[in-house]
Amino acid sequence: MTDAMYSDDFLGRLEASLRAALPRWGLSPDSDVKLLTISENATFRARDAASGRELVLRVHRPGYHSRAEIASELAWLEALGRDGVVATLTPVPLADGTLIADLDDGGVTRHAVAFQLLPGREPAEGEDxxxxxxxxxxxxxxxxxxxxxxxxxxxxxxxxxxxxxxxxxxxxxxxxxxxxxxxxxxxxxxxxxxxxxxxxxxxxxxxxxxxxxxxxxxxxxxxxxxxxxxxxxxxxxxxxxxxxxxxxxxxxxxxxxxxxxxxxxxxxxxxxxxxxxxxxxxxxxxxxxxxxxxxxxxxxxxxxxxxxxxxxxxxxxxxxxxxxxxxxxxxxxxxx
The missing domain is CATH 3.90.1200.10 (Aminoglycoside phosphotransferase (APH), C-terminal lobe)
Structure with missing residues (x-):
């Protein structure tokens, strides 16, 4: 990774690519999109004002996880939810039923996945x-x-x-x-x-x-x-x-x-x-x-x-x- 990943130009380009793909998850391209975190990947929160629907969307950086690795992570998440093991994020499929979208980032393919929101906040250090x-x-x-x-x-x-x-x-x-x-x-x-x-x-x-x-x-x-x-x-x-x-x-x-x-x-x-x-x-x-x-x-x-x-x-x-x-x-x- 380089400093360019944290530039306004990079983040703007990434948001534009993600916004164009929002209809594939049933959200309007005019949805409010907010960057939550960026480290290995960039994670956004999108809210469709018309429907009130909100999703968390994770855009993967190239060269870290393959499509098969991402699909495997999602398979375990779905199994954990189905088996009632832990409260965790539920993957949200695209309109075609798949879970992984490909985004074009200036000729570079980035994988993106969506999750339902969960309530709560990070436990604070000063708490119990x-x-x-x-x-x-x-x-x-x-x-x-x-x-x-x-x-x-x-x-x-x-x-x-x-x-x-x-x-x-x-x-x-x-x-x-x-x-x-x-x-x-x-x-x-x-x-x-x-x-x-x-x-x-x-x-x-x-x-x-x-x-x-x-x-x-x-x-x-x-x-x-x-x-x-x-x-x-x-x-x-x-x-x-x-x-x-x-x-x-x-x-x-x-x-x-x-x-x-x-x-x-x-x-x-x-x-x-x-x-x-x-x-x-x-x-x-x-x-x-x-x-x-x-x-x-x-x-x-x-x-x-x-x-x-x-x-x-x-x-x-x-x-x-x-x-x-x-x-x-x-x-x-x-x-x-």
Whole structure:
């Protein structure tokens, strides 16, 4: 991605392409269209004043997910809704019954999908986050049980979020070594951390009881609280990884905060209210937290033009090094 993705010209062109396609979802091209977020993809909200109908529309960036990967995400979403596993967005078909539209963006084909709106708002940091994380733990347990039992449709394909994809040879979100502001001393610390993470994850393994289809990005920004209901949105990064990685993803960008142990305790309690979770499994959660932290350090470096990366900047990298030192003090000693 480049800074051009955040220019007024780019956003105007993207909105025009989307607006021209609105009738395919039964909305007027004169609908009110508002940009909600832009990161990997651009997400818009469209409201047709004549009918009162509203949709959330996600326009995918080229070169990240294939059409088959997007179709697979939507297949899981539909199954989760049908089976009553979690409150989440419902995909909305086009007039021809398909779920994925192709938009022309200056000769580049972009895939777009639509969803029904859900009520609620992101839980605020000052609110009772442990309460919501207890509910999130229960949701995770149900999701994981569903993923283990669900018969995936033929052609189902999603990315594999293993060590190679995050810190090894594949690097789906960039290289942590390019971390903003990372110096030689910090790099040496994180090299040692990466080696230890690989050792621990190799020992933990990828058996069917611990590795499968997960949300992989269930952070607070992807939660909607409405009364006593917690909904989960944005399955764009769902794929195959360790089930316990879902907790690490849930605390993205806040791994260093002093309230994280309370959130972990609440999440574990919620998970155990639905499915077993052993003490040994809980003890490996810090491994996944460190893994996610290093992955996000790489993401910030490779997406430096995004608002999130610009807000966090070099301070996040420095925090990663500090967490890495603490991780080595605890886990290298344990490994020895």
């Amino acid at each position: 986050l442990p309460r919501w994380f207890r509910e999130l733990g229960a949701i995770n347990a149900r999701l994981h049980a569903h993923a283990k039992a669900w018969q995936r449709p033929e052609g189902f394909v999603r990315k594999r979020w293993d060590f190679d994809a995050m810190l090894g040879e594949v690097l789906l979100w960039g290289d942590w070594r390019a971390g903003l502001g990372l110096d030689g001393e910090g790099r040496a610390v994180l090299e040692e951390v990466a080696a230890l993470l690989k050792q621990q994850l190799d020992a933990y393994g990828t058996g069917e009881d611990r590795f499968g289809l997960v949300h992989a990005d269930m952070r607070v920004a992807n939660l909607l609280a409405d009364g006593d209901t917690l909904s989960v949105i944005d399955f764009d990064d769902c794929g195959f990884s360790w089930y316990l990685y879902d907790f690490a993803a849930a605390i993205s960008f806040t791994e260093h905060e002093p309230y994280i142990p309370a959130l972990q305790k609440a999440w574990v309690a919620g998970y155990r209210s639905v499915a077993p979770l052993t003490d040994a499994e809980c003890e490996i959660l810090p491994v996944f937290i460190m893994l996610r932290r290093m992955l996000l350090t790489a993401w910030i470096a490779s997406h430096a033009e995004t608002p999130t990366a610009q807000a966090l900047g070099e301070a996040y990298t420095h925090g990663t090094v500090a967490l890495g030192r603490a991780f080595l003090e605890t886990h290298a000693r344990t490994a020895a």
